[in-house]
Amino acid sequence: MLRSDLAVIGGGPAGLAAAIEAAKRGCRATVVEMNHRAGGQLVKQIHKFFGSRERGAGKRGFALAEELAEEARRVGVEFLLDWEVFNIDGEQLRIDASHSQLKAPPEHSLGGIPQLSLTGSCHCREIAAKSIILATGAEENAIPFEGWTLPGVMGAGAAQTMANVWRVRPGHRVLMVGAGNVGLIVTYQLLQAGVDVAAIVEAAPGIGGYSVHAAKVRRAGVPVLLRHTVVSASGEDRVDEAIICRLDEEGREVEGSRKPLGVDTICIATGMRPNIRAAALAGCRLTYSKVLGGWLPSHNKWLETSCRGIYVAGDAAGIGEASTAIEEGKLAGICAAEALGHGSLKESSERSEITTQLRLLRGGIAEKVRHAKEEVMGTSEIRGGGHG
């Protein structure tokens, strides 16, 4: 059994930022990450990030991921890479994890963890922590349509993973479903990968993403068809055609508007939802917020859930951006460390600086997110652990 002060589940931007803050305050922080490297979804983001220049805007996502991972190693964060959490006891703060790969795990990981003990044939291990941070990120939503199970139909994130991480083209010609930021950004990245995008269809009367993202793909000749949706996909062993149609003001198909598109790939970019599996396993109370993507663990302004000692940060606490994930991660790490007696409970200046930054990042175009977060935190009825 591995004993740690703070177990951080998920090694993406929120998890790394949390572990860094906790380790800097003298906690033993252990990041449990199911992939063989840390960085979460940042590792496949090849575009330059928005935000404040002073806080790293303008850097490409994968560069941010490397920086965070490097700083985590520098301040002594332990990493359990290739380990996937499959159970949490929310009262005892015990975690069960299994090794992700089909082979015996290495004796030592990056963090210098001593020899592992294996249970039976499934390579499992138990972690006992004094505090847990859930930084499990998000899952992609999908919309079903006839033929959507065919190979070639995939989440937009999957196409991004294939192109930017695997260095493999997901197809030659794509239909993108959804004109939110994910749909727009992934379309651009597919073009960069030498893949053609026949069209973006968006059921709503307007685009959901930033118009600067839309402008990039439009001037590359990709039509953005508003009030359109995908009807079906067909093909033998994979997609070779999609049918799209126009929608009327009630969202119903306009008769006679169906059009075939010769595509071998259909990417679905219809939103994200918080990944709440770990939170649900731990017994955290969940709350629903449409703006934040669906069900998420109820949490107070210090990101503590209804399970004492379990915090949540990043997309798992409500769909946002990498910048807000990092800020929430820092906040959760600080609060968790303080609650364990590392750092002063009265050290409010750092916490309020982060809170201010979060409010700023959720201003302007993201105002609805700010209101939604305030509502979740305000109605959580979770008493702070003395953070003041």
Added chain:
Amino acid sequence: MRPGGQDAGSNSQHLSVWRITEHPILGRLATGHRGVCFQFDGKAIHALEGEPIAAALAAAGIRVHRYSPSRLEPRGVFCGIGQCTDCAMIVNGVPNVRTCVTQVEEGMEVETQGVRDLGGTNAAV
């Protein structure tokens, strides 16, 4: 290359038309990668060391990973990050392995899981 259809035979090298060898942001695909060879349904597939099984298959033009249990329909990569299990295959005799998050190894045996619908002539599954 015409969209659609498996391509296992012709693209057994890891640098196929599907591979992004030059990328405006990611640069040139490092050729120093050690090649790894594994078996897919009895055929040799070349892969890049450390990449997921699904990546090597996709680079070889293979997109069908399994056939669904009751309707015998083809399935392949959907989420790409180990959450949906649509990419599951039999690996070294172990079924239901998520090939998008499992790394290739020299000599691995990867098989299509489930059976294909051959127009009603299949035995019951």
Added chain:
Amino acid sequence: MLKKKLWVHQRSGAEGMDNGLEAAAEIGKPSSLFVARETQRPLAVIECWEEIPCNPCEVSCPQNAIHIGKDITAAPSLDVGKCVGCGLCIARCPGLAIFVVDFGYSDDNAAMSFPYEYLPVPRIDESVVAVDADGREVCEAKVLRVSNSGANDRTPVVTIAVAKQSAMAVRSFARRGGSDER
């Protein structure tokens, strides 16, 4: 402001809507493209009007010609008196929303500089197809300059010569390197 935002959202993403100049006017920051044409001085054109928290453009300008301010969600505004059209902001904008236009380049042509993050990157003297905001062909254009130093962080900036009568509509040049060219 909500009504304006809705308008921008609705139109800016849609096929066939040239939103750049209209949207800018709508939010009270008329495009510097008009000033550039009138004065024939090289000027940046920043086509970014949503309240996104973002400020690398402001930080990048050595002339302090771009203003956003403390609340970084404000849309950027360009001081055309200070801007000298140096183009440093082009590669710095994460949204690739900035280009530079110089109507004074020659009698017939304007020089336009765009960010271009595709392969192959065109070379000097090559001919490219200048396109509008919908990617539709406007005219042929010759490549004058390609800048791609480390400071660009992999965003090459390509300067092309565009016939003056077409320049107002041009927003980039056609991407090459699609699947039919492999």
